[in-house]
Amino acid sequence: MKKICYIVTLPAVVNSFLRAHIQAAAEVFEVSVICSPVDEYLLEGLSARIFYLPIERKPSPLRDIISFWKIYRLLRCEKFDIVHSIMPKTGFMAMLTSWIVRVPCRIHTFTGQVWVTQHGVRRVLLKLVDKLIGAFATEVLADSASQRDFLIDQGLLPQSKVTVIGAGSICGVDPLRFQPDRAEKQNVRNELRIAQDAKIILFVGRLNIDKGMLDLAAAFFILANKYPNLVLLLVGAEENVSFKKMQDICDVEPERFHYVPFNSKPERYMAASDIYCQPSYREGFGMTLIEAAACGVPAVASRICGIVDAVEDGRTGLLFEAGSVAGLVSALSKIIDNDIFLSFLGRAARLRALELFSANKITEGMMLIYQNNFINRSEN
DSSP: OOEEEEEOSOHHHIIIIIHHHHHHHTTTSEEEEEEOOTTGGGGTTOSSEEEEOOOOSSOOHHHHHHHHHHHHHHHHHHOOSEEEEESHHHHHHHHHHHHHTTOSEEEEEEOOOGGGGOOHHHHHHHHHHHHHHHHHOSEEEESSHHHHHHHHHTTSSOGGGEEOOTTSOSSOBOTTTSSOOHHHHHHHHHHHTOOTTOEEEEEESOBOGGGTHHHHHHHHHHHHHHOTTEEEEEESOBSSSOHHHHHHHHOOOGGGEEEEOSOSOHHHHHHTOSEEEEOOSOOSSOHHHHHHHHTTOOEEEEOOTTHHHHOOBTTTEEEEOTTOHHHHHHHHHHHHTOHHHHHHHHHHHHHHHHHHOBHHHHHHHHHHHHHHHHHHHHHO
16 A cells, blocks of 8 residues: 655644544555644544654744754655645744655645745745745645745746645645534523623634734723723634733723633534634635635624635625724624624635535545555656
């Protein structure tokens, strides 16, 4: 049996984006996963061999060199037929080591560019890393059409080398997992002690400056004074923005601002909410946008590469200029003030998510990529 290996930084990435692909690949390939052991419980039941290596998300030169060497030794020993990586650091390590040991099919998925919000030497170096990833890979995937065009326009990749599966996203959305659920809506609100008639603005993801967290806090400070039944709910891990800092900016009563740490069931909180907000400065696609959409929750999000593929402005949500607190306040107000418009957007969002971003379609497309790559390389 031919062998495929996924190399990522965290088990959470596997659980969120690759689980369906791995389950499908396991029917054809012997599957392995290389990642860090953080939250390894998320990989329970996975149809794959797991190799835990000390891969850290943040730069750590000495540890990164050790991880690189261990990945190289593992790939040389295992002789995989396909290596598939996600995320910049693991992408560089995976594509370079698999190129050195001559893995026939080397696939990397771009999910957003870290360097977009950087400046000076750091921007140049991070951009170079992405270019090298593309050079060492035999196949490059982008998780959105706008990101593909951006990579090409920036001169990082030739047009012939970049593919987008279907309408975009890494894994699509599971309509059975992400769907409107009145019972869950009531349960979550009771758990968090949020009134059933409150309007909840939800964000799911890392509390990070690049995700627009400070803009969201500033916007909620303005909106909370105007709408007494408005509640902000954050679900995700603290990164370079703390919940306390956002709480200080919002300056509202505790019952109007809630925080739930990283959770493996974001669909519960999406089903409980009214508006999904994604005020990011950079994204690859914005997976949570279509997951919320499948739950019938419209989005207010920044008009940037990746997000413009996930949200149809005026039909499944509203877009505003990234970094504009005034624009964010205006867009949210248009939905908060109009229940009919809110319902219209929610229905359209769910229909579009199911039509364009079905998990089955994306997984089938990914399996076709694997098969075509392997067949083409074998013939050559």
